[in-house]
Amino acid sequence: MQDFLLMIYYWLKAGHLIFVIFWMAGLFMLPRQMVYMHDSAPGSAEEALWAKRSGLLRKVILTPSMIAVWVFGLLLAYSSGAFAQGWFHAKLLLVILLSGYHGWMVANAKKMARGERPLSEKTLRVVNEVPGVAAVLIVILVVIKPF
Template sequence: MIVRMSASYLWVKALHIVFIASWFAGLFYLPRLFVNLAMVASDSIAERERLLVMARKLHRFASGLMWIALASGLWLWLGVGIGQGPGNGWLHAKLALVLVVIGYHHVNAVHLRRFERGANTRSHRWFRVYNEIAVLAFAAIVVLVVVKPF
């Protein structure tokens, strides 16, 4: 498949990469804040509130980045035709992983609300493992996009 390399295509592709990387930075760091929140002593109200403020702001910022990343990806897919035609199974796998990552983003919001209500039941160790989901998804998506194994 031949992709027309217009200036707008290259700009949108560059912005897509920047916003994906930025969104994932938020997905990498927010669960680290959850690790810290899960470790805060019950009598450390100021520390808990400071971490909650950071988590709220990061989640809100990452949500905006997510929407721009998704919009630019949609433009590349539908507007330019990236991944259309035979031999593009990699794109279907990537889109499935993108749905998983969107779900992960929303599960982060659920965890944040639980921390805000003081209703978290997960340990800091659980959040350390949970934190790795975004790393594995990011690695898999990059491999699919670059290597295009199928």
Template sequence: MNAWLAEHYDLLRGLHILAVIAWMAGLLYLPRLFAYHARAGRGSDLDVTFQTMEFKLLKIIMNPAMIAAWLFGGLLIWVDGAVLRGWDFLAQPWMIAKLLGVVVLTGWHHYLMVERKRIAAGASRRGEKFWRMANELPFLAAIIMVIAVTTEFGQS
């Protein structure tokens, strides 16, 4: 199994990148939908439309993409640790930055799921301005993660 995974490392990496792209697209788009949704009158056709869009974005795109990103990322870590590099790379600053970023993005994803339910129930405490500003947070995390990984910042 390890040999097969190592032989298909580039495929796994490509699938991981595609999953991350889909996940990031959702993490960037859902807060924007929330910002627009904040303008819709409760119970209006627009309110129902946004609720449907937000629900489907989470259930059909974001959740599967997050799971796939975690799965393929975990496989890449396994191949790197067990076959290619050894496990020391997990202690490198660049990898710690990436893993912390994944935890932050996963937490943000969970927060967005909770907020979607609050918005649908008419109990949201957040307004359009908050969602417009919060919309940029996943991209800031992505910048840090991508620069850390591509430069292998702090590699010893």
């Protein structure tokens, strides 16, 4: 099994990076959509339109991409023996936190679609920076492998 995974290692890495791009794009888009949903009146047609768009973003891009990133990433780690390396432990912690952020934002978007406003517009703009900061740290960890 490990031999086969090593044979297709670069294909796994390509798949991993393709879905990392989709996942990050979705994570950047969701809070922006939520800012627009925030501006619309609860129960209005505009709110319903943004709720539909954020539902589609979640079902078509966010959730499938996050699953694909995890599957490809864990296969890469298994084939390369990354589980024994320090940088990978730090990366794992960051991607677990990022997945938690994903779940938290999706839960908030669902509440907003029901007419609730769990987060202020300012909070949405601040948390919008989380995926960017996580991406910077994760890419430094995987490329530089400082420990």
